[in-house]
Amino acid sequence: MSDRISIHVDDVRKRLGSNQALAGVSLEFVAGKMHGIIGPEGAGKTTLMRTLLGLLKPDAGRVEYREDGAPIEFDTIRPRIAYMPQQQSLYPDLSIDEHLEFFRALYQISPEEYRSRREELLEITRLGPFVERAAAQLSGGMYKKLGLMCALLRSPEIMLLDEPTNGVDPISRREFWELLYRLSDRRILILVATAYMDEAERCSEVHLLESGRAVAEGEPRALLAREKVGSFDELFLKHAGAAA
């Protein structure tokens, strides 16, 4: 069996008001992979993430975290998860450095670990020259990077990123993905929801959600071949068309 963390989502259902956000979704995510979640608005991407985080309780079905193949308590795993929501709330009048310091205190990271982690993160995000700048004064791309940096401060093993590059310019989008690649290794599980199909192609495994279910999954190239489409845009349209 593997020595890694994995997440097993088994037939999960969740109703939000009158909307069946998750309608029996089953998925598996493993460390060492970059999992891409794609799907139209309302497909259940955010609800899925919130369920994985324990913020929402499934109406039926279950979410299980495993390590070395054995189930582990959610409370044990929770401190090892980093979550970046779609609308991130940073503190507009705190600087980059003040944010890092704040999250260090919140997560109770030791000074030595904090020092090396801070340096490493500033280097890979290239935010070093801007540590004094207040969050309100940051450009969209820099703001997203600061959000990611705060989430990464305590060296998470699981990263849940909800459309992290939405509304960011093409260059910053590329930098963000380079950053993800640099962070990914065999012990880390990355789950990223995205509306950009070129980003979906960069994942090691893609899961297409539609009306609260997983309708197509696989390694990008194999998935396109199996679905007999040339691109993810076509894949998207094929399933959206089938659902309409």
Added chain:
Amino acid sequence: MNEAPAVAVANLTVKFGDFTAVDDISFTVRRGEVFGFLGANGAGKTTTIRVLCGLLVPTAGRVTVGGVGFDTGEMAIKRKVGYMSQRFTLYNDMTVAENLAFIASLRKLPRETFLKRRDYLLGFISFNRPLDSYVRDLPGGIKQQVSLAASMLHDPEIVFLDEPTAGVTPAARARFWALIRELAGQGKTIFVTTHYMDEAEQCDRIALMRTGRIVALDTPVQLKRQVFPGPLYALDPRGKIDFARLQQLGHDPEIEYFEPYGLRFHAAFRDSPAAERLRAGLEGEFHVQPIAPTLEDVFIRLVEGNGP
């Protein structure tokens, strides 16, 4: 048309202390044009828009909007323009009707005019919810269309839209752009910033900013021709390509442009002899195919500063 341009900017500079946000830019926007304003985050787009809306007095340079300039007083400019900002647009805890009435009163619109404009604009965006809906309960796409209506209550000649579609769904973005095209058809001038290259493609002309300067300005078709005068190729790996090999290709002086696009790469060679020589070598590892450049290619090449 021999009318005055909708926007004329000559040698505009804006400084904040020691920092030069906008550095000596000049351009004009024609009436009825959809003018796209692109650039990386922090290039100076929002600062320029704030000047053009009369919200920020320039450090130097001359600006006229709808024929009036700062010498006439910024109120004259404000009457000419509508502005939909990227952050704040409507009050969440007020209803649609309250928000619009509030803006109309700031604009000092007579009640009759306001009601006529309101009904016309809500019809224009096909708003079919109760007027007493709270803004916080509207889906993102609808909220953004109501913001557009709000920015046009006083019937401005020119509308500035600063990243109007950031964070809304692809379907909502498409609907919003249909509205933009329709407004331009009615003769309104639209000045819009976006990070979505499929939207930029729909503009009549595009200006691209980098660190406070305009580095390119033309139609989407012309920009592609200028930035990629030679052919562009898509390289589709036949098998797994290791990272060191990709780095080597990225640093090859004969490959002037090499960028990942999902599973593929886009590449432009220094000249045609280089292309012929390299293509033969690359065919073993990649399926190589000539393609038309996208605006994303143009953007990356210009903003990263390695354009011709």
